[in-house]
Amino acid sequence: MKLVVQVKLLPAPGQAAALEATLRACNTAASDVAVVARESAVYRNYDLRGHVYAGIRAGHGLGAQAAQHVIKKVCDAYKTLAANIRAGNLGKPGSKRRRRVERNPISFRWDAAQPYDARMLSWQHDARTVSIWTVDGRLKQVSFTGSPDQVKAVAAHLIGESDLVHRDGMWFLHATVEVPEPELFDPGGFLGVDMGIANIAYDCDGNRYAGARLNGYRRRQARLRARLQAKNTKSAKRLLARRRRKEARHAANVNHVIAKTIVTEAARTGRGIAVEELTGIRDRVRLRKPQRVTLSSWSFHQFGSFLSYKARRAGVPLVEVDPRYTSQTCNRCGHRDTRNRPDQETFNCRSCGVVAHADHNAALNIAQRGVEGWGAVNRPHAA
Secondary structure, rough: OOOEEEEEEEEHHHHHHHHHHHHHHHHHHHHHHHHHHHHHHHOOOOHHHHHHHHHHHHHHHHOOHHHHHHHHHHHHHHHHHHHHHHHOOOOOOOHHHHHHHHOOOOOOOOOOOOEOOOOOOEEEEOOEEEEEEEEOOEEEEEEEEEOHHHHHHHHHOOEEEEEEEEOEEEOOOEEEOOOOOOOOOOOOEEEEHHHHHOOOEEEEEOEEEEOOHHHHHHHHHHOOOOOOHHOOOOOHHHHHHHOHHHOOOOOOHHHHHHHHHHOOOOHHHOOOEEEEEEEEHHHHHOOOOOHHHHEEEEEEHHHHHHEEEEEEEEOOOEEEOOOOOOOOOOOOOOOHHHOOOOOOOOEEEOOEEEEEEEEHHHHHHHHHHHHHHHHHHHHOOOO
């Protein structure tokens, strides 16, 4: 399986200037290529190369590999844009926003990430340096650092494509590494996990991973941003710039910790993990205006992706199940009724009288659906 490992570059001032010039040249070229692609309606990599390859090499001083990566980056950006348009993420057909993105070419920030391959980037793991192509020539002995796990990962595994990233005045390489993936074991049951906003996760063993602290943290950050934006002073803008990713990093760390705990418990008990399939939930649900910010900041996709890759690395099977009516159905007798859930926390079956936490009841239903789904795919002819 492929993992992305981030290491931090420690360039000297002259090296940093060369890296900055390289990103500026590559992204200026990418914006020019995007204009040609839009005007000629050519978005396939090979076809677009015939229109722009010679021009961006001569006009922007790019090497052969860099020019090809720039063209591929533009094609990938238009492919992503088309997918977002099809999914309705950029408005309905005929809307002002959708017409604008369909008409105007994509533009790239000067410091947008630039892909590198093995011809443009080599690693010296013993010296902990890299040799990297720039528009000013090859930079050698550019130091890098990272956590022990990050440094070990790039040294021990095959490195594929890497991205040069400039963020908050620092330089990073996001290296794609190929790590061995263990075979999935045959699970003796499933650990059902109900994902939510009030509780980030609630498993069928009764373990609750509350979201109150994270939601409170997000509300405090929103109030602080509002106060700083209202001040509109230079110092307030500097503080906003420094804090702009703090909330996202904190939420990602919380999701990492919870996902690791769940995967470790599933592996310890020999069970798989069953979660709800929540794709498109923001389009399906209707909420009052005060609830929309909370739903928009709910990072369920990130949490689900963390669960998925950590489970794969541990050899733990993970299945996604139909989320419909899991919170309205009694896990004991199977009776389904909207009145079974009188409030957010409480489940009270109108048929058999069982009382439980609503999320725990839902997690038990998810675990049962995980067993049924796994058996239908992997043991379809079992007696």
